[in-house]
Amino acid sequence: MSITVFEQLHAEGLISADAYAKIKLNKEKQLLSVHWEIKTLLYLGVFLLSAGLGILVYKNIDTIGHQVILLFIALVCAGSFFYCFKNKLPFSTGKVAAPNSFFDYILLLACCTFISFIAYLQYQYNLFGNRYGLASFFPMVLLFFSAYYFDHLGVLSLAIANLATWLGFTVTPLQILASNDFNSSRIIFTGLALGVLLMFIAWVTSSRNIKKHFEFTYANFGTHTVLVSCLAAMFHFSAVYLVWFLVLLGMIYFFYRKALQEKSFYFILIITLYAYIGTSYVVLNLLEQVGTGDLAPLYLGFLYFIISGIGLVLSLVRTNKKIKAA
Amino acid sequence: MIAYNSLWLHNLFIREQAAVAFHQNCLDKEECELINSKYPVHFYTPNLFIRIGLFILTTVILIFSFGLLALLFLDSLDKIVGGMAIFFAFLSYAALEYMVQAKNHLQSGADDALLWISACSLFGGTSYLTNAGDLANCIIIFIIALYSTLRFADRVMGAVLYISLLGIFFFVCTRFGPLGKAIVPFVIMAISAIIYLLVNKAKRLKVNQLYSNCLVVVSLAALLSFYFSGNYYVVRELSNTVFNLNLAQNESIPFGWLFWIFTVVIPLFYLVKGIQKKDIVMIRVALLLVAAIIFTVHYYYTVASIEAIMTTAGVLLMVVSYGLTRYLDTPKYGFTILEIAPQDATGKLQIESLLQVQSLTGKSAGSDGNNFGGGSFGGGGASGEF
Structure with missing residues (x-):
């Protein structure tokens, strides 16, 4: 803020002495917000960690074994959901704020790991056989539930995308007939x-x-x-x-x-x-x-x-x- | 000099300041409205989305107009295309002046498109006709960008102006044989430092208030060019390819150690300076350049595998940001984790949302659209306010 501008505005009688004093004080305190910088670093950290771990797992899959990886993913997923259930604010049909600034990331982590978990099961063990629809149906239900229960717009977007996938899957097998x-x-x-x-x-x-x-x-x-x-x-x-x-x-x-x-x-x-x-x-x-x-x-x-x-x-x-x- | 009504621009500046003060709860609604009525602004500045639409459509119109013109002279196109581009540039420029002078457009999308198309086709035509080389091209761009920046205070034009200036020095130096080529990095670093200092001096002058956005962009570009002209990777690979140094795989460049020092020290220097001077632009640049250090070192010395670096960096970043969040919960040394309203110099509010101060709804219009952190992650935006 430019203090000269407000000096002038004050002199013209457009702002009260009270407001001018407040602005001057704010200017002297010179509080600098690093809110978005830290948020960006946090987001980058989450992204790098998950990508790095993904590559690590991919490269060492022979030595680690599938069960261990599945267990690990399941643990992360369960842990994250547990955190969310414990810390969430009560449900309402209106807008519910996140209890703290990490909550949204942890919920996102929980949902993403759940999708990976199902995808891994299907890919490695063919859990749902050829009923591909089911493989996208379960994540979809969970995503919609989480989006509404914890009030998270990002998860809602994921859920809608999953709905489209699910519909695509339920449609495409018919393709073979047509x-x-x-x-x-x-x-x-x-x-x-x-x-x-x-x-x-x-x-x-x-x-x-x-x-x-x-x-x-x-x-x-x-x-x-x-x-x-x-x-x-x-x-x-x-x-x-x-x-x-x-x-x-x-x-x-x-x-x-x-x-x-x-x-x-x-x-x-x-x-x-x-x-x-x-x-x-x-x-x-x-x-x-x-x-x-x-x-x-x-x-x-x-x-x-x-x-x-x-x-x-x-x-x-x-x-x-x-x-x-x- | 500036094409826009400078009284209105000044009034707009005062309104912006008032809006920032309002967001910080220093002013109340009545005071804001009083200021807005005392400082009228009659620019045509539509909503951001309308601006995007107008930009796209104006570009379509201009490109097809040029195409139609070219179609008319299809037989002798290769002879007259240069002159035609220049003619077209002047036509679009006339349209631009008309929009700005008569229709009071300011950042409406139409004026942005006209400015860029006329500048580009003027450059294309001149360069084609004169058969210009590297240096001459840089000089042409410099002249066009200088005029455009002074007249329309366009931020991106300011960046182009600065880059073309660096280009001129670069190509002049390379004309002086091996010695000239050897000192290129130092020349660019010196220019960057001089421009940065000059711009910071110029920011304080009241005359330059209208250009404050351009000056911020140029100082940002200067910080970046100062670093990258001393970065080991940039210097080594550029001398290898552009100057045909033909280095072997592991061979270093002359004074390699000096550039390694630059590569590592400059970002840290920026970070310390930025924190000392509370310069958010410098802090952001420094954070970005820390990544550049890692990439440069990793390129030449494989200390660890890429996934190990990613994992460690991820953990480090999460720990640091978590720690800082806790630490800055209550403001310390003038830094806070809390979100104060957008600051004036860097987090410039959309002008449109500033003008909305007239019809205040009690919440900040600027902070609603782009918070990717909270529950409004993704989905194109937080609410139906678009």
Whole structure:
């Protein structure tokens, strides 16, 4: 802080003598916070230790033996969970703060080691056989439970990612039955369903007020999944891509209303980009179809990007104003 | 000299200061609002995400405009592409001045994109037309970056300006034969030290308040270049490849011991100085460079296997950070582990969140988005405030 600025502000009578004295005192104390530096070091330490141990185990697997490693992972996992259960603050459907600054890291360690434990069992001992779905189902349940019980957004993200994996696994074995043409269409429909499901959960989360601060994470994953699936559908079902383009536009409109309501600049940006990609695909496709062999479509394509770019800039600026005014 | 309305920039500075004081609970809401009304700012500075969007879209528009221009002259493109790039640079520059002067854009994304595209295409065109060599390229970049930094106070431009200055000295030195090549590291170190001291002097001048961000970036770059021009790895490998020294595998460079001293001592020196002077930039650089020491030593002398180093370093870091957290629980020697509101020089608040002080909601908008430590780890952000 610049003390001269506040001297001037004080002289102009904009701030009270009390506030000025406080600022001066703060400036003299010159307290420097190393909060984020230490946090970064801690995070780096956790990362280096786990990566280093991982390599150590990998290189010495012949001498250590699988049971010892599994036991070690299980011990770390159990120990961490034990710590979390012992130190956690009481559960509530609202936001619960972490009891101390190490709690979140230890919970993350517990969850990560649990995933490794299951993966190791499956890889080495084929515990679940060919029912791969089960191998991702158990970690998913545990992750969702931990995310809600201990209130941890990072674990929630892991859980949602695991949900996607699980759905992927439950879908892909069906692939073997279907012919090859349906492979990616199944994935696309699963993606759409997952995205809609996540949006629904996001809606329930906020309307029922169950861990309301989780809503953004659900909505973020949901929006991306739905829109990526729509784009993929456009590219994949090339015969009816215009239909899918309409679906995309419908979704975008829905998300646009929602973003305006929530005053979210972030969602406005991402839906703008998705819409732009979709529209450009349609325009370029149409130009390609009318291609006459000369450079005319090329010129039109360039003109399209310039004009649409300017149009979007104007609409972004207007939306920005709209949100700020609201 | 500066393109933006300097009265508003000054007012913005005062608002930022007030916002910091507010975050430290020194000012109350009414006082902040009073200050904001007394010091108006009419820049167009949209939300960060809108800024990203505007940057991307402006870049798309400009690239396709250039493409369209190139398409028109497709037949004789190789002859006129240099002149066309320069012409295009002036066009974008005119658009930039218009946006800044008439539309009052400040860090809106559109002005960032226009500045960078016009600077890059001016450089490309000039370099292509004059068939410039290394030294000439550095001089062209230096001139363009100097003008852009002075006129638009762009931070990254400031860094480019500094790097091009180093480049000029580097290529001048290499023209003086073996002796020149031998003293390159010392010349760069000397320049870095001089610039660092000058910048720190210049920071205190009131005239430079508008450039304070640029000055911070340049001093950071100077700290880094001072270290890396004396780092053993950089000096050895550069002399090997660029100056064709043809060293054998285990052969050292002349005065190798001197560079080993630099490699190890400078980061520790930064750390001590940074703690003494309470300079957070210096402390951060020092922490980063400790890693550089380890990498350099490990590259030439395999003391331990990489995984052993990682494990030990991990344990050490955890122990040290745990110890420091406990130790600094109550502030000691002016250091605290508690999170005070973002400091002015380094942890600059987003301007947008500062302006939000007008519509205070009781919590700090700046600290919500990027805390990766607490329960809001990952997930793109902590809340729906985006």
